[in-house]
Amino acid sequence: MPPIIDKDKCIGCGICAAICTMDVFSHSGKGHSPEVLYPEECWHCRACTMDCPKGAVRLRLPIPYRLLFVDSATLRQGRRV
Amino acid sequence: MIPIQNEMTCDVLCVGGGIAALQASIAAAEEGSDVLLVDKAHPRRSGSGATGCDHFGCYLPEVHGDDINVIVREILGSQTGTCHDPRLTRRFLKESTAMVHRWESWGIPMRPKGFYEFKGHAFPTRPRAFLHYDGRQQKPILYKKAGECGVRFLPYSPVVDFVFNEHGQPVGALALRIDQEDPGFTLIRSRTIVLATGVATRLYSSETSPGMLFNLAYCGSCTGTGISLVWRNGGHTLNMEIPYIHAGPKHFARCGKASFIGVARYPDGSPVGPFVTEPDKDYGDVTLDVSHRILTERLCDGRGPIYVDCHGAPEAWLDEMREALRWEGVAAMLDHMDEEGIDFSRHAIEFMQYEPHVQGRGVEIDENGETSIPNVYAAGDIVGNFRVGVSGAAVYGWICGKSAARKSKDAPSSSSLDQNSLDAACDRCSRIYDRRGSGGATWREANIAVQTLMSSYAPVPPHKARSANLLCAGLKYMKDLRAKLDRELSADNPHELMRALEVYELLDCGEAIMHAALERKESRGNHVRSDYTLTNPLLSNKFLIMTNRKGIVAGTWREKWN
Numbered sequence: 001m002p003p004i005i006d007k008d009k010c011i012g013c014g015i016c017a018a019i020c021t022m023d024v025f026s027h028s029g030k031g032h033s034p035e036v037l038y039p040e041e042c043w044h045c046r047a048c049t050m051d052c053p054k055g056a057v058r059l060r061l062p063i064p065y066r067l068l069f070v071d072s073a074t075l076r077q078g079r080r081v
Numbered sequence: 082m083i084p085i086q087n088e089m090t091c092d093v094l095c096v097g098g099g100i101a102a103l104q105a106s107i108a109a110a111e112e113g114s115d116v117l118l119v120d121k122a123h124p125r126r127s128g129s130g131a132t133g134c135d136h137f138g139c140y141l142p143e144v145h146g147d148d149i150n151v152i153v154r155e156i157l158g159s160q161t162g163t164c165h166d167p168r169l170t171r172r173f174l175k176e177s178t179a180m181v182h183r184w185e186s187w188g189i190p191m192r193p194k195g196f197y198e199f200k201g202h203a204f205p206t207r208p209r210a211f212l213h214y215d216g217r218q219q220k221p222i223l224y225k226k227a228g229e230c231g232v233r234f235l236p237y238s239p240v241v242d243f244v245f246n247e248h249g250q251p252v253g254a255l256a257l258r259i260d261q262e263d264p265g266f267t268l269i270r271s272r273t274i275v276l277a278t279g280v281a282t283r284l285y286s287s288e289t290s291p292g293m294l295f296n297l298a299y300c301g302s303c304t305g306t307g308i309s310l311v312w313r314n315g316g317h318t319l320n321m322e323i324p325y326i327h328a329g330p331k332h333f334a335r336c337g338k339a340s341f342i343g344v345a346r347y348p349d350g351s352p353v354g355p356f357v358t359e360p361d362k363d364y365g366d367v368t369l370d371v372s373h374r375i376l377t378e379r380l381c382d383g384r385g386p387i388y389v390d391c392h393g394a395p396e397a398w399l400d401e402m403r404e405a406l407r408w409e410g411v412a413a414m415l416d417h418m419d420e421e422g423i424d425f426s427r428h429a430i431e432f433m434q435y436e437p438h439v440q441g442r443g444v445e446i447d448e449n450g451e452t453s454i455p456n457v458y459a460a461g462d463i464v465g466n467f468r469v470g471v472s473g474a475a476v477y478g479w480i481c482g483k484s485a486a487r488k489s490k491d492a493p494s495s496s497s498l499d500q501n502s503l504d505a506a507c508d509r510c511s512r513i514y515d516r517r518g519s520g521g522a523t524w525r526e527a528n529i530a531v532q533t534l535m536s537s538y539a540p541v542p543p544h545k546a547r548s549a550n551l552l553c554a555g556l557k558y559m560k561d562l563r564a565k566l567d568r569e570l571s572a573d574n575p576h577e578l579m580r581a582l583e584v585y586e587l588l589d590c591g592e593a594i595m596h597a598a599l600e601r602k603e604s605r606g607n608h609v610r611s612d613y614t615l616t617n618p619l620l621s622n623k624f625l626i627m628t629n630r631k632g633i634v635a636g637t638w639r640e641k642w643n
Contacts, residue, residue: 072392
C-alpha cells in the first residue's frame with residue numbers, strides 16, 4: 001500500500017511527513033526515515049513524491065483502484081469488447 | 082481530561098488551510114489584521130487543491146469582451162452553477178479578473194503557454210469561462226505569500242468547536258493538537274472567523290472500491306467541519322439535499338474529467354453525446370459534464386460501459402493533455418498508466434460516477450461572505466449558495482478575508498467565555514480518548530456505519546429514490562448511531578481521535594442532508610423522491626434554508642438573490 005519510501009535514497013528530512021494532508025507518516029526526527037503508519041489513508045495527492053528532495057517516495061496504487069481500459073481499436077471496429 | 086495547553090488570540094481566524102483559507106488569510110493580513118490560520122494538516126499541501134488544479138473559472142475582459150453577462154450565463158449553466166445565488170456569481174466574476182492577475186504576479190502560471198487559454202468545461206460554439214492554468218505549485222506559493230504578509234500558522238490542529246462569549250456568540254475556536262504523543266487543546270480567541278474547511282468526503286459508501294475509505298477525488302481529510310459547526314450552532318445551511326456526484330476514471334477516483342480531450346463512446350464506438358465525434362483539444366467532450374448520471378444509467382441498462390477515447394488525437398495534443406493532468410494534480414494516475422502500459426493513444430479508459438460528496442452545498446453566505454452567524458464567514462467548497470471550484474475558493478476566500486478584516490476593527494474582543502460550552506467541547510473529545518486501549522469501537526467502523534446509513538436512507542439516483550419513509554427511518558438510525566458512538570467510540574492516539582471527531586462531523590452533515598431532503602417535497606436534480614416525483618417549477622427560483630437550533634430543525638424558503 002502507498003506510499004513507499006526508498007530507505008537508500010531517503011535523507012530523513014521529514015518533509016513528506018510534515019506536508020502530508022492525511023497524516024499518513026510518522027517522523028521521529030531529522031536523519032530518520034519516516035514510517036508509513038496509515039498507508040490505507042493515502043489519497044494519492046502525490047505531494048510527498050513531488051516535494052521529496054531526493055525522489056525517494058513513490059506511490060503504489062492498491063489493486064482495486066486500477067484503471068479499467070480497452071484497446072481503442074475495439075471501439076473503432078464497432079465490436080463488442 | 083485533555084488539557085488546554087495553549088491560548089492564542091487574533092483578529093481574524095482562518096479555519097482550514099486550502100485555497101480559500103490561504104486567500105482569506107492573505108487578504109485579511111493585507112488589511113492590517115492579525116491573522117491566524119489553523120489547519121488540521123499543513124497549509125503547504127493541504128486540501129483538495131494540494132497538488133494542482135487546471136481550470137480557473139473567471140471573466141477576463143481582454144479575452145471575453147466588455148459584457149460580463151456572457152460569462153455569468155456560462156458559469157450558471159455549468160456543472161458547478163446549479164446552486165448559485167446569481168448575485169454572488171456576479172460579485173465573484175467581477176473580482177475574478179483581478180485575481181487572475183494577482184495570482185500571476187505571485188508566480189502561479191495563469192498562462193503557461195504564454196497566452197490566456199480558455200478550454201474545457203465548454204460547449205462548442207459557446208463562450209469559454211474556464212482559464213487553463215498550471216496549479217501544481219499554487220499551494221506552496223500561496224502559503225509562502227501568506228507567510229510574507231505576516232499570517233501566523235497553527236498546523237496539525239483540527240478545529241473541534243467554536244468557543245463562545247457569554248451571549249452565545251462565537252468568539253474563537255478550540256483546536257486539537259495532533260502532532261504530539263498525547264492530544265492537547267489550543268484555545269483561540271478571535272474577533273472574526275473565516276470557515277474554509279473544504280468538501281465533505283467519506284459520507285457515502287465508496288462506489289469505486291467498497292471497503293476502502295480513501296479512494297477519493299477530493300481530499301479525504303475534509304469531512305465538512307465548517308458545515309458541521311454552522312449546523313450545530315443554528316446557522317443557515319442550504320442545498321444539502323441536492324447531491325453532487327462527481328465522475329471520472331474508473332476505478333481510481335480523480336478529478337480532471339475536463340482535461341481529457343477524448344470522446345465519450347459506447348462499446349460499439351458511437352459517441353454518447355451530440356457535441357463531438359473526434360477528440361477536440363479546445364472543448365473536449367462536455368457530454369459527461371452535462372450528465373454524470375448517464376455513466377451509471379448505461380452501466381445498469383447494459384448499453385455501457387462508457388469509455389473516454391482519445392484515439393485519433395495528434396500526439397502533440399496528447400502530450401498537452403498529459404501535461405494538463407499534471408497541472409490538475411492527478412499525476413498519480415499518469416504514473417499508474419506508465420507502470421501498467423496504458424496509453425491514451427491506444428487505450429480507451431472507462432469512466433464512472435463516484436459516490437456523492439458535499440461540495441458547493443452547505444453554509445449560506447451573503448455577498449460579503451458572512452454567514453447567518455454574526456462575525457463568522459465562509460468560503461470555498463463548504464458554501465451552499467455559490468461554487469466555482471478553485472477560482473470560487475480563491476475569490477470568495479479573498480472577499481471573506483477583506484470583509485472579516487474590516488469587521489474585526491469594530492468587533493469587540495471577547496472578555497469572558499462561556500465556560501460551560503467550552504467544558505462540554507473538551508469533555509466530548511476527552512471521553513473518546515479516555516476509552517483508549519479499551520478495545521472499543523474504532524473511527525473506521527463508525528465511519529462505515531455512517532456511510533451505510535447514508536447510502537441506504539438518503540440514496541441518490543439512478544435507480545434509487547428517497548421518500549419520507551426512508552428519510553425518517555434514516556434520521557432515527559442516525560440518532561441511534563450517534564448515541565452508540567457516544568458510548569463506545571474510542572481512539573488510541575491523537576490521529577485516531579481526529580478521525581473519530583471527523584465521523585461526528587459526517588453525522589452532522591448526514592442529518593442535515595436527511596432533514597433538508599425530507600423538507601424538499603419535490604424531485605430536483607439528484608434529489609429524487611418516490612413520494613414527490615415532480616420538479617415543482619414554483620420552487621425553481623427559491624432556496625430551502627435549514628436551521629438546527631438546539632435540536633429544533635426548521636426549513637424556510639426564500640427567493641434566490643438575483
